[in-house]
Amino acid sequence: MNKKKLSGSTSIVYxxxxxxxxxxxxxxxxxxxxxAEQRLLILVDHKHRGGKTVTLVTGFxxxxxxxxxxxxxxxxxxxxxxxxxxxxAIIQGDQRDKVLQWLLKNGYAKSxxx
Numbered sequence: 066m067n068k069k070k071l072s073g074s075t076s077i078v079y080x081x082x083x084x085x086x087x088x089x090x091x092x093x094x095x096x097x098x099x100x101a102e103q104r105l106l107i108l109v110d111h112k113h114r115g116g117k118t119v120t121l122v123t124g125f126x127x128x129x130x131x132x133x134x135x136x137x138x139x140x141x142x143x144x145x146x147x148x149x150x151x152x153x154a155i156i157q158g159d160q161r162d163k164v165l166q167w168l169l170k171n172g173y174a175k176s177x178x179x
Contacts, residue, residue: 097127100172107178122154
């Protein structure tokens with residue numbers, strides 16, 4: 066079978082549980098917290114990335130599109146690549162100081178680096 070056809074499907078075929086919801090039925094958080102209420106934590110990580118260092122911005126609460134916009138703005142400010150996955154913005158390299166500076170300048174007052 067072609068893997069592309071299976072990428073959107075789940076392995077569960079049928080469930081008798083009346084409270085069961087598949088992953089595709091679960092919705093994202095409806096509202097994104099405003100910048101002043103977000104508690105973002107800035108970390109540096111190099112595990113599971115082939116020894117390459119990345120900066121992680123964790124703790125984002127909101128919709129996936131808002132996280133992608135935040136990640137895009139951080140990448141543009143730092144001049145590096147990255148992505149957004151699992152409520153975490155990933156920025157290539159050790160960019161903790163730049164990321165914290167951008168977050169504080171844009172209203173994320175409860176942000177801190179670790």
